[in-house]
Amino acid sequence: MRVFEAVPEIQTLGVGINLLPHSVSELWRLDLREPLDATAIRTGALRYHATDGKTIWSEPRGIDAGYPCPQYSIHRGELQQILLNTVLRELGSDAVVTGRRFTHLSQTDKSVSAHFREEGSGGALEAVDGDCLIGADGIMSTVRSGFYPDEGNPVYAGQILWRGVTEAEPFADGRTMVMIGNNALKAVVYPIAARPNGRQLINWIAERAIDKALPQNKGDWNKPGDKADFLEYFTNWHFDWLDMPKLFAGSEGCWEFPMVDRDPVARWSFDRVTLIGDAAHAMRPNGSNGASQAILDAVALADALHDETRIEAALKRYETARLAATAALTLSNRQTGPEVVLQMVHERCPDGFDDIYDHFTEAELTEIADSYKQLAGFTTQQVAAAMRQPDE
Numbered sequence: 001m002r003v004f005e006a007v008p009e010i011q012t013l014g015v016g017i018n019l020l021p022h023s024v025s026e027l028w029r030l031d032l033r034e035p036l037d038a039t040a041i042r043t044g045a046l047r048y049h050a051t052d053g054k055t056i057w058s059e060p061r062g063i064d065a066g067y068p069c070p071q072y073s074i075h076r077g078e079l080q081q082i083l084l085n086t087v088l089r090e091l092g093s094d095a096v097v098t099g100r101r102f103t104h105l106s107q108t109d110k111s112v113s114a115h116f117r118e119e120g121s122g123g124a125l126e127a128v129d130g131d132c133l134i135g136a137d138g139i140m141s142t143v144r145s146g147f148y149p150d151e152g153n154p155v156y157a158g159q160i161l162w163r164g165v166t167e168a169e170p171f172a173d174g175r176t177m178v179m180i181g182n183n184a185l186k187a188v189v190y191p192i193a194a195r196p197n198g199r200q201l202i203n204w205i206a207e208r209a210i211d212k213a214l215p216q217n218k219g220d221w222n223k224p225g226d227k228a229d230f231l232e233y234f235t236n237w238h239f240d241w242l243d244m245p246k247l248f249a250g251s252e253g254c255w256e257f258p259m260v261d262r263d264p265v266a267r268w269s270f271d272r273v274t275l276i277g278d279a280a281h282a283m284r285p286n287g288s289n290g291a292s293q294a295i296l297d298a299v300a301l302a303d304a305l306h307d308e309t310r311i312e313a314a315l316k317r318y319e320t321a322r323l324a325a326t327a328a329l330t331l332s333n334r335q336t337g338p339e340v341v342l343q344m345v346h347e348r349c350p351d352g353f354d355d356i357y358d359h360f361t362e363a364e365l366t367e368i369a370d371s372y373k374q375l376a377g378f379t380t381q382q383v384a385a386a387m388r389q390p391d392e
């Protein structure tokens with residue numbers, strides 16, 4: 001197996017990302033517990049807050065919630081490096097080829113050919129033949145556009161996200177993820193690494209509704225942002241447990257990304273070719289699920305290729321296992337997934353609240369949290385049942 005990557009050099013890009021227990025159990029099976037623990041934070045709680053900082057809902061996460069393995073909050077670049085090291089160790093040093101931008105494919109009933117251009121010069125390169133081609137080329141997937149040429153741009157939700165990382169003193173217990181606000185103005189904050197000086201790298205997202213056409217940046221994760229575009233909206237967000245303006249001010253810069261996804265499609269597998277991860281099902285980041293779903297795809301695909309003798313049958317089997325589940329999640333995330341509770345509080349308590357249980361029953365809040373876990377496949381029961389031993 002070989003991975004062809006467009007960028008000439010793999011760098012530790014991105015900011016924070018979450019790995020939920022159902023994907024962590026698979027990474028542990030690959031012996032990645034030690035490197036993950038060496039860099040990530042084992043997230044112990046998730047809290048939702050109103051814009052005045054009052055707590056709406058708090059729930060334990062990972063081991064603290066009774067899962068057999070943790071939820072990790074980690075720097076995306078560090079996660080990518082751990083996965084890259086594993087691929088190079090297991091598959092050989094020539095398993096990842098950089099600087100090759102996939103352009104198109106052709107296939108027969110015996111093989112598939114991938115065509116590339118050299119990144120930078122744009123020169124055509126020799127085609128590569130194989131038994132199977134897996135399109136893992138993200139939200140702007142060229143493999144996908146070959147099968148869906150009329151699909152066009154990602155679907156814009158009307159919100160812009162600014163993402164950054166600040167080194168700061170830990171907040172709460174140093175293992176808590178918080179979501180604050182509502183659909184018009186929101187912040188998401190969680191620590192992703194400990195520093196030897198006792199401080200932490202704290203990942204933050206500032207989100208603002210900007211309801212106009214899809215911005216020029218259709219899905220480039222590396223576009224630098226301008227803090228002036230959001231800071232003024234958060235000036236009052238000084239909570240006794242976290243000072244948001246100070247946190248925003250502490251980062252060197254930030255990145256701007258539109259809230260986008262893709263409509264679910266009816267097929268990912270076309271004979272010897274299939275799609276995986278964001279190429280298959282780019283979803284809005286509500287619910288912190290994108291990376292975990294890509295890992296679950298990879299496991300299902302590997303299992304299908306192991307069990308079936310015909311490539312075409314394996315790719316169909318993988319699609320059957322994963323397409324409907326991820327389509328349901330994509331649609332749920334359009335309703336903001338479990339974060340819907342923030343908007344419900346905003347609408348039901350426009351003047352704030354003294355006690356959240358004057359406005360919601362505990363059963364209602366529990367149901368919002370639990371139904372999303374069920375849909376995304378990470379209730380404690382689902383993870384315990386799926387957790388396999390290393391030799392399985």
Ligand SMILES: Cc1cc2nc3c(=O)[nH]c(=O)nc-3n(C[C@H](O)[C@H](O)[C@H](O)COP(=O)(O)OP(=O)(O)OC[C@H]3O[C@@H](n4cnc5c(N)ncnc54)[C@H](O)[C@@H]3O)c2cc1C
Nearest residue numbers: 005006014015016017101102137138142221277278290291
């Ligand atoms: C640079 C970058 C930074 C990100 N930062 C964050 C973040 O901070 N937080 C977060 O939650 N999510 C982030 N994401 C998204 C997150 O990693 C994905 O949503 C998720 O992990 C699914 O991963 P994926 O492998 O399917 O897609 P991606 O992670 O998007 O990876 C797709 C890969 O395909 C390569 N590629 C694209 N087109 C071609 C082509 N034609 N030929 C060859 N290679 C190609 C890209 O260079 C990229 O390496 C980022 C993605 C990228 C690319």
